[in-house]
Amino acid sequence: MFRSMIVRSASPVKQGLLRRGLASESVPDRKVVILGAAGGIGQPLSLLMKLNPLVSSLSLYDIANTPGVAADVGHINTRSQVSGYMGDDNLGKALEGADLVIIPAGVPRKPGMTRDDLFNINAGIVKNLSIAIAKYCPQALVNMISNPVNSTVPIAAEIFKKAGTYDEKKLFGVTTLDVVRAKTFYAGKSNLNVAEVNVPVVGGHAGITILPLFSQASPQANLSDDLIKALTKRTQDGGTEVVEAKAGKGSATLSMAYAGALFADACLKGLNGVPDVVECSFVQSTITELPFFASKVRLGKNGVEEVLDLGPLSDFEKEGLEALKAELKASIEKGIKFANQ
Numbered sequence: 001m002f003r004s005m006i007v008r009s010a011s012p013v014k015q016g017l018l019r020r021g022l023a024s025e026s027v028p029d030r031k032v033v034i035l036g037a038a039g040g041i042g043q044p045l046s047l048l049m050k051l052n053p054l055v056s057s058l059s060l061y062d063i064a065n066t067p068g069v070a071a072d073v074g075h076i077n078t079r080s081q082v083s084g085y086m087g088d089d090n091l092g093k094a095l096e097g098a099d100l101v102i103i104p105a106g107v108p109r110k111p112g113m114t115r116d117d118l119f120n121i122n123a124g125i126v127k128n129l130s131i132a133i134a135k136y137c138p139q140a141l142v143n144m145i146s147n148p149v150n151s152t153v154p155i156a157a158e159i160f161k162k163a164g165t166y167d168e169k170k171l172f173g174v175t176t177l178d179v180v181r182a183k184t185f186y187a188g189k190s191n192l193n194v195a196e197v198n199v200p201v202v203g204g205h206a207g208i209t210i211l212p213l214f215s216q217a218s219p220q221a222n223l224s225d226d227l228i229k230a231l232t233k234r235t236q237d238g239g240t241e242v243v244e245a246k247a248g249k250g251s252a253t254l255s256m257a258y259a260g261a262l263f264a265d266a267c268l269k270g271l272n273g274v275p276d277v278v279e280c281s282f283v284q285s286t287i288t289e290l291p292f293f294a295s296k297v298r299l300g301k302n303g304v305e306e307v308l309d310l311g312p313l314s315d316f317e318k319e320g321l322e323a324l325k326a327e328l329k330a331s332i333e334k335g336i337k338f339a340n341q
């Protein structure tokens with residue numbers, strides 16, 4: 001009775017979806033777009049987003065191979081309707097009506113490269129995709145995965161400013177993989193259940209700009225200073241560890257897809273009004289003198305609801321914070337300069 005009343009009050013399209021169990025009256029419809037959906041991250045991320053019941057429409061875009069990925073993922077019997085788009089001419093259709101756009105489009109590192117070595121190719125890709133986002137879905141939250149994140153986020157911000165669509169609450173650099181790694185490595189050394197471990201990671205997303213705050217880890221395992229130093233270094237070099245293990249076949253894809261799906265889910269929960277959703281992310285910030293900084297962020301109906309303070313740091317973390325600022329500042333400025341030239 002209750003369900004049939006709900007079905008009659010919905011739009012005709014939604015009525016059909018409700019009858020087929022593909023929509024829910026209590027969970028809002030949300031369109032998620034993945035740009036770079038056929039890549040090493042894009043494919044497992046598409047799978048994970050297809051499994052997320054908060055997504056009603058999953059739009060997959062790439063410059064190549066999207067039809068196969070969309071057909072494959074589209075056969076999974078979960079809520080979202082899947083569409084695949086390929087090539088520049090279809091980018092607008094892919095983006096229209098988006099609530100959340102996730103960007104893993106771009107080239108990955110090979111051994112011996114830094115993330116900044118990707119700048120020359122990925123800056124242009126991110127710039128063009130940002131121009132399209134400003135045009136077709138200026139209200140959407142944007143989750144930037146493409147490296148170097150320390151520069152690609154400022155590039156997107158500048159492009160949105162030029163288009164008059166910039167809302168600092170809606171642009172996020174995805175640093176969740178640093179948090180995922182810090183939790184895994186910390187739990188591994190402390191005999192804790194990894195599912196219960198929390199470790200904030202602040203700063204940026206490259207080398208020493210990645211600063212895990214093990215002094216704020218919960219539960220506290222009271223590890224030695226030497227072990228904390230080693231865990232910090234391993235977290236900072238986590239991406240390089242995977243690049244070297246893959247020996248020329250790219251960088252982290254599976255763990256990144258997992259991390260990207262976690263962060264996207266947190267953004268969707270925030271949009272849907274779930275209270276107290278807090279994740280670390282690289283966002284416009286005033287908690288240091290740098291214009292962008294990764295820290296804990298409270299997510300809400302408009303994106304960033306609050307950028308949380310760093311909290312108390314150990315002396316080792318204070319040193320790490322001072323040491324990262326010059327590199328992070330230079331990467332931010334490089335992105336801003338590129339977008340405005």
Ligand SMILES: NC(=O)C1=CN([C@@H]2O[C@H](COP(=O)(O)OP(=O)(O)OC[C@H]3O[C@@H](n4cnc5c(N)ncnc54)[C@H](O)[C@@H]3O)[C@@H](O)[C@H]2O)C=CC1
Nearest residue numbers: 036038039040041062063104105106107108145146147256
């Ligand atoms: N934020 C983070 O923590 C992490 C970031 N990354 C970064 O993510 C990016 C992607 O990595 P992978 O998926 O391994 O690379 P990949 O090369 O396997 O896939 C990239 C995909 O992007 C597509 N693409 C290229 N130009 C495009 C455009 N203009 N529009 C749409 N799609 C386009 C390609 O066709 C390809 O399918 C890299 O920049 C990598 O460094 C990787 C791991 C972690």
Ligand SMILES: O=C([O-])CC(=O)C(=O)O
Nearest residue numbers: 109177238239240251252
């Ligand atoms: O290391 C890379 O190039 C990819 C990346 O950002 C990560 O795995 O954290």
